[in-house]
Amino acid sequence: MSKKRRMIxxxxxxxxxxxxxxxxxxxxxxxxxxxxxxxxxxxxLRTGGVYVASIGSNSSIFVDNKPxxxxxxxDRSVLAQGLSIKQHLIKVERPGFRAWEKKVTxxxxxxxxxxxxxxxxxxxxxxxxxxxTIETLSKAFLKKxxxxxxxSTGRTIIDDSKISILLSKDTIKITWKNVEDTPQYMCSxxxxxxxxxxxLEEPILDVxxxxxxxxxxxxxxxxxxxxxxxxxxxxxxxxxxxxSGDFKLENFDNSSLVSYKGEIYLKKSSALYxxxxxxxxx
Amino acid sequence: xxxxxxxxxxxxKSSELVSRDRLLYxxxxxxxxxxxxxxxxxxxxxxxxxxxxxxxFVILFDFYWLLKTVYLSSHNFHNWRRIKYNLSVDWTxxxxxxxxxxxxxxxxxxxxxxxxxxxTGSVESIKKANYNLKKILIxxxxxxxxxxxxxxxxxxxxxKFKDDFAGxxxxxxxxxxxxxxxxxxxxxxxxxxxxxxxxxxVKKISYENVIVSAFDIDTVVYKDYFMCLTWYFLTTENPEKxxxxxxPVYINNIxxxxxxxxxxxxxxxxxxxxxxxxxxxxxTFSSHxxxxxxxxxxxxxxxxxxxEDSRIFWNLFxxxxxxxxxxxxxxxxxxxxxxxxxxWKTMKSIYKQHRRWMWGAENVPYILLxxxxxxxxxxxxxxxxxxxxxxxxxxxxxxxLIIFLLGWLPLVLGGKFFKETVLSYNLPVVTRNxxxxxxFGLVALAIMSxxxxxxxxxxxxxxxxxKFMAIAQWVIxxxxxxxxxSIPALDAQTRLMLGRYMGFWVTPKYRxxx
Numbered sequence: 001m002s003k004k005r006r007m008i009x010x011x012x013x014x015x016x017x018x019x020x021x022x023x024x025x026x027x028x029x030x031x032x033x034x035x036x037x038x039x040x041x042x043x044x045l046r047t048g049g050v051y052v053a054s055i056g057s058n059s060s061i062f063v064d065n066k067p068x069x070x071x072x073x074x075d076r077s078v079l080a081q082g083l084s085i086k087q088h089l090i091k092v093e094r095p096g097f098r099a100w101e102k103k104v105t106x107x108x109x110x111x112x113x114x115x116x117x118x119x120x121x122x123x124x125x126x127x128x129x130x131x132x133t134i135e136t137l138s139k140a141f142l143k144k145x146x147x148x149x150x151x152s153t154g155r156t157i158i159d160d161s162k163i164s165i166l167l168s169k170d171t172i173k174i175t176w177k178n179v180e181d182t183p184q185y186m187c188s189x190x191x192x193x194x195x196x197x198x199x200l201e202e203p204i205l206d207v208x209x210x211x212x213x214x215x216x217x218x219x220x221x222x223x224x225x226x227x228x229x230x231x232x233x234x235x236x237x238x239x240x241x242x243x244s245g246d247f248k249l250e251n252f253d254n255s256s257l258v259s260y261k262g263e264i265y266l267k268k269s270s271a272l273y274x275x276x277x278x279x280x281x282x
Numbered sequence: 283x284x285x286x287x288x289x290x291x292x293x294x295k296s297s298e299l300v301s302r303d304r305l306l307y308x309x310x311x312x313x314x315x316x317x318x319x320x321x322x323x324x325x326x327x328x329x330x331x332x333x334x335x336x337x338x339f340v341i342l343f344d345f346y347w348l349l350k351t352v353y354l355s356s357h358n359f360h361n362w363r364r365i366k367y368n369l370s371v372d373w374t375x376x377x378x379x380x381x382x383x384x385x386x387x388x389x390x391x392x393x394x395x396x397x398x399x400x401x402t403g404s405v406e407s408i409k410k411a412n413y414n415l416k417k418i419l420i421x422x423x424x425x426x427x428x429x430x431x432x433x434x435x436x437x438x439x440x441x442k443f444k445d446d447f448a449g450x451x452x453x454x455x456x457x458x459x460x461x462x463x464x465x466x467x468x469x470x471x472x473x474x475x476x477x478x479x480x481x482x483x484v485k486k487i488s489y490e491n492v493i494v495s496a497f498d499i500d501t502v503v504y505k506d507y508f509m510c511l512t513w514y515f516l517t518t519e520n521p522e523k524x525x526x527x528x529x530p531v532y533i534n535n536i537x538x539x540x541x542x543x544x545x546x547x548x549x550x551x552x553x554x555x556x557x558x559x560x561x562x563x564x565x566t567f568s569s570h571x572x573x574x575x576x577x578x579x580x581x582x583x584x585x586x587x588x589x590e591d592s593r594i595f596w597n598l599f600x601x602x603x604x605x606x607x608x609x610x611x612x613x614x615x616x617x618x619x620x621x622x623x624x625x626w627k628t629m630k631s632i633y634k635q636h637r638r639w640m641w642g643a644e645n646v647p648y649i650l651l652x653x654x655x656x657x658x659x660x661x662x663x664x665x666x667x668x669x670x671x672x673x674x675x676x677x678x679x680x681x682x683l684i685i686f687l688l689g690w691l692p693l694v695l696g697g698k699f700f701k702e703t704v705l706s707y708n709l710p711v712v713t714r715n716x717x718x719x720x721x722f723g724l725v726a727l728a729i730m731s732x733x734x735x736x737x738x739x740x741x742x743x744x745x746x747x748x749k750f751m752a753i754a755q756w757v758i759x760x761x762x763x764x765x766x767x768s769i770p771a772l773d774a775q776t777r778l779m780l781g782r783y784m785g786f787w788v789t790p791k792y793r794x795x796x
Contacts, residue, residue, distance in 0.1 A: 001360040001559045009356060013349045021342055028341055028712050030704030049704050079707055111707050180698055190699050 030109040032082050048106035049081040051113045054213065055092055059118075062091040079111070087234075092116045096279025103234035113184045117216030117229045120279040123241045128265070128272040140260045141267050157207055163214065165207060172198045172207060172219065174230065183215065185231040198228055198236065208257040208264050211277060218264055218275070220255050225266070225275070247273065285656045286580055286601050293648065294463070294586035295783055306654075308781070310647030315779030317672065318679040318772055325688045326695070333696030337709045340689040344716045347685055355723045357559035358552050362730045364612035365529060365555070373509035374412060380516045385417065386448065386492045387508050388477060388574065392423040392455075392469040393499040394788050398435050400618075403534075404502055405443050405450075413508035415447050419481050419492075422452040423473030427464065449481045459585075465786025467590025470496050471582035474574075482574065490522060492574035496583070496591070500618040501569045502534055510613045511571055518609055523602055525595055526571040527564060528611045529554050532619040537739045537748060539621035539628060541755035545762045546632050547619040548731045550639070558610035563670045566595040566608055569615050588786050589642040596645055599667070600652040604659035614734070620789060635789045637770035643675045643778055679771035682763040689713050728756045 026044065034043045052061050052071075059071040061078045069078040080090075083106045091101040097118040104112050128134055149156040154168030162181045166173040174196045176182040182192040202221040210216035210227055217228045225242040244251045247268070255268040266273040285291055293299055296307040328336035391404055405420060422440055424432040436452030444450045453476045455469040462468040474494060482492055493515055507528065515521045532547035539547075557564045566572075568591055577583075580601045583590040599606045622631040649671055653664040693706055700706050732752050737744060777784055 001357060006357075006560070009353060013353055017346060017349055021345055024341060024345055024712065025338055028337075028705055028708040030708075047704075049707065051707065081704065081707075109704050110702050111704055113702070182698075184702055187698075187702075192698075 030081070046085060046108040047082045048085060048108055049079055049083055049111040050088065050090055050104055050106060051077060051079050051111045052090065052092060053077045053113055053115045054215075055116055055118065056094060059092055059094040062093070063088050065089065065091065090114060092118065094118055096120060098239075100237075102231075102237070105233070114233075115183070115185075115213075115215040115231065117210060117213070117227060117237070119227050119239055119241065120277055122280055124276040124280075125242065125247065125266070126274045126276065128274055134272055137258065137260060137265055137267075137272055140258045140265075141256060144258050145256070158209075165217075167204055167207065170200050170203050170221075172200075172204060172217070172228070174198075183230070185233050196230060196232070198230070198238075200226065200238070205252060205254075206256040208259045210264075211262070218257060218277075220252050220257055220266060222251050222253060225252070227277075242275070285603070285652070285658075288655065290651050290655050291597065291600065292581070292584050292586070293651070294584065295644075296647075296781070298586070303651075307647055307651055310650045311644075311781070312779045313650070314643040314646045314672070314675045314679075315772075315775035317676045318775055321676070321680045322683065322688065325684065325691060329688075329691035330695040333692040333700040334703070334705060336692045336696070337700075337705050340684065340692065340709065341712050341716075343684055344689065344713045347681065348716045348720045351720045351723050354556050355726060357556045358730065359726060361529070361555040361558045361610075361612055362733070364558075365614060366733070368510065368611075368613045369504070369506075371506075371510075373506040373513060377509050377513050377516075380513065382512050382516055383417075384488075384491050385512060385515070386419060386482075386487050387413070387417060387495060387511070388419040388421065388474075388482070388492050389495045389497060390421045390423055390470050390473050390477070391497055391499050391501075392425075392466050392473065393435070394425045394428045394432060394469075396435075396499050398438065400500055401435050401439050402442070404497070404499060405439055407502040409443065409446050410505065411503055411508050412505045413512075418447045418508065419477065420447050420450040421473050421477045421481075422450070423455060423469050424452060425455050425457065425464070425469055427457040449485070451477060451480055453477065462585040463587060463786060465588060465590070465788075466498075467583045467587060467593075467786075468585035470590070471585050474577060474582050478574065478578065489575040489578055490573065493526070493571050494574050494577055495569065495571040496594075497569045497615070498617055500534055501530075502616045504614055504616070507613065507615060510611060514609050514611055515571075515573070522573040522575045523598075523606050524572075525566045525576075525598065525606075525608045526611055527554075527558070527566055527608050528569060528571075528613050528615045529558060530568045531614040531616050531734055533616050533734065533736055534618045535621050536619050536735060537744065539619045540625060541751055542758065542762055542766075543620045543628055543632055544731075544752075545755055545758060546636065546766045548727070548734075549759070549762065549767075551734070552727060552730070558612055561608060561610050562666065563674075564608040564610055565592045567591055569617070570594075570608075572598070587644060588638060588784055589644055592642050592645055593648065596649055596652065600656050600659065603656065604663040618789075631789060632766050633770055636766045637774050638784065638786070638789075640675070640678060640771040640774040641778070641784050643771075643775050644783075646671050646675060647778075675771065675775065679768055679775055682760075682768045685713075685717065686760050686764055724756045724759060728753045731756075 030047050032045050032047050034045055054076060055071050056076055057071055057073045061068045061080060063080050063083065068080040071078050085106055085108050087103050087105045089101060090104050091099060093099050098121055100116040100118055102114060104114055106112055154166045156164055156166050158165040162177055164175045176194050179192050182194060186193045186196065200221055202223055205220045207217045207219045210218050215230055219226045219228055223244050224240040227239045227241055229237040249268060252268060255266055258265050264275045266275055289299060296304050296311055299307050325336060389408060393401055408418060420443065422436045424436040440450045440452040453473045455472045493511060511526055514526055518524050531551050536544055554567060570591060576598055580597050583594050584597065587593055595608060620628055620632045620635055622628045649667055653668060692700065692709060696706060735752060
């Protein structure tokens with residue numbers, strides 16, 4: 001290859017590096033370009049993004065009612081980028097589940113993460129009558145009961161290295177033990193609140209994580225079973241999924257919940273129920 | 283002062299110098315390793331404390347690497363076309379216009395414990411070469427430490443071919459010569475001097491008329507190698523101030539070894555092809571040729587180092603005050619790919635071979651010292667030599683690591699708040715996309731490598747599965763470039779930095795029926 005040809009090529013590549021390199025950095029940092037076609041009016045805008053996490057496969061994301069991406073078997077989250085700095089309505093649709101939506105504020109050069117708690121369109125329960133299963137589950141309930149710590153302020157239902165959940169009457173108090181484990185919705189301007197309180201209109205008897213996901217809780221109240229979303233941005237979503245009447249019960253007094261092998265079970269006196277949160281088509 | 287007469291001219295390591303020079307050389311030995319480790323430390327620390335800057339660096343570096351890939355691939359492609367062209371040229375016709383009858387080729391084959399088959403095969407290829415064999419002198423340089431086996435092979439091969447060439451001698455390199463490092467450099471230097479006395483002087487051949495091809499024992503020449511070399515030698519101005527570099531293609535046993543070895547072998551070939559298109563950066567490597575006069579003037583190859591093949595260029599460069607160059611021949615010689623019998627032995631062997639090649643970093647302190655001490659070399663040449671060598675060893679040790687491993691560090695070490703930035707989400711996407719574009723270059727490499735492969739195995743056409751593997755194997759480049767590029771380079775540079783000097787490790791020449 002002649003020296004001249006090599007030199008020309010080298011100069012071209014250097015020019016590309018110094019012209020496209022900064023553009024690449026701006027783009028990667030969340031800047032977008034407006035009026036690129038009319039070069040004289042070109043302006044650079046700061047944008048942000050929304051990351052919709054853990055929504056399973058085949059979910060569709062809408063930002064301000066415009067399609068903004070689908071999740072797949074390989075990538076079960078969707079990132080919507082280049083969003084203007086304001087509040088946007090994020091909507092998630094997944095076959096077999098209720099539509100989920102929330103208003104989310106987008107900050108410049110930041111990605112706001114939302115972790116939707118998707119609830120099946122129809123939720124069912126089933127009474128457990130098999131003796132062996134009852135015996136196994138009874139042990140699981142006993143084990144959970146043994147781990148509950150009762151104090152003057154309430155009962156600590158869950159207490160591990162990352163998080164603790166304290167129940168007192170109609171309030172659930174959740175405390176994250178490390179900043180690194182605190183979810184993004186608890187933070188703003190690089191400061192994180194470590195404690196969250198959720199109050200309901202009826203006494204809360206017990207809680208469990210919804211589908212092993214620490215962004216949602218199943219709570220059994222005196223008259224209802226709820227699915228609660230911890231993220232309070234844009235208004236906390238609290239969905240009553242069962243009423244005591246559905247179980248032909250006057251109320252859920254003395255009921256408790258246990259999560260066993262990914263399923264949630266309710267115990268009321270000697271009766272055991274499996275709460276099915278899988279969509280019917282699955 | 284003649285640089286050849288200074289104590290720096292054939293220095294191998296810092297301990298061979300005295301007082302301030304020893305300290306200076308020690309400091310210079312630290313530089314390649316320091317640069318590489320400092321780069322890695324810089325990325326780790328910035329990923330931790332300034333992840334945004336680290337991410338910017340990674341993106342810009344990946345973009346630079348993509349453009350560099352485009353630049354180097356075009357060189358590679360161009361050289362591939364030149365090789366194809368040179369393989370089709372009628373060199374006899376080209377040389378016929380030149381006066382070359384008085385020219386002799388002296389070929390040195392150093393060996394230690396290689397088999398009779400390997401030694402015979404290499405000499406046999408010279409016998410088949412398109413050149414007047416009565417103008418070729420063969421030197422079988424065997425090691426005394428190779429014992430009776432090496433001696434017998436030397437004797438048997440020289441007997442077999444003695445009537446075919448102008449002269450064939452087997453020369454035993456005595457072991458334990460004071461100040462020598464057991465290896466190729468000391469062996470071929472000894473053999474070249476003995477051959478000068480017993481062949482060249484006896485036949486009264488002028489040193490200017492002898493081109494020495496210093497081969498590895500597995501080097502097999504293509505038909506027109508000597509014609510091609512003769513043409514370059516006779517058409518080069520001041521040929522005694524130039525070395526001549528063929529392209530090493532590791533295909534003698536390519537179908538016997540595994541895809542990882544094949545990739546490692548072709549990666550080296552492609553690098554040499556790229557360098558052939560950048561002659562100002564080209565340094566002698568492995569099998570190379572040089573005039574006997576130039577060798578005699580400097581006392582042959584250094585005997586106290588591992589990288590004698592590249593050091594000979596730097597010896598001649600400083601001996602000639604910078605007026606020395608390498609002429610790229612764009613003509614191949616074939617050699618053995620790494621194959622040690624079993625998969626794991628082969629892996630170990632590839633690693634050790636690449637570490638030995640990367641030990642070429644031992645030239646960096648030599649070049650830096652030469653630039654300081656030899657005032658007659660122009661400033662521009664000094665700067666170029668230093669920057670090219672430093673960049674070469676630095677990039678070999680760090681670039682694959684940055685691209686395929688360290689680029690993710692800001693995401694791992696950057697902390698919670700960095701992870702919430704658009705930059706952190708885009709970092710893997712941008713780097714992945716840049717790498718995917720860069721990987722398109724692999725398709726071109728696969729095609730070029732395929733065209734250089736032998737099209738039969740033991741006389742039988744290659745099977746479809748071999749053809750498929752020859753292309754598909756290129757997907758493992760990201761692994762081989764780290765395993766047999768960065769890591770051995772870092773290993774070698776760290777040893778040099780810490781003064782844990784390497785000895786010469788002989789790559790096993792194993793073929794399946796051995």
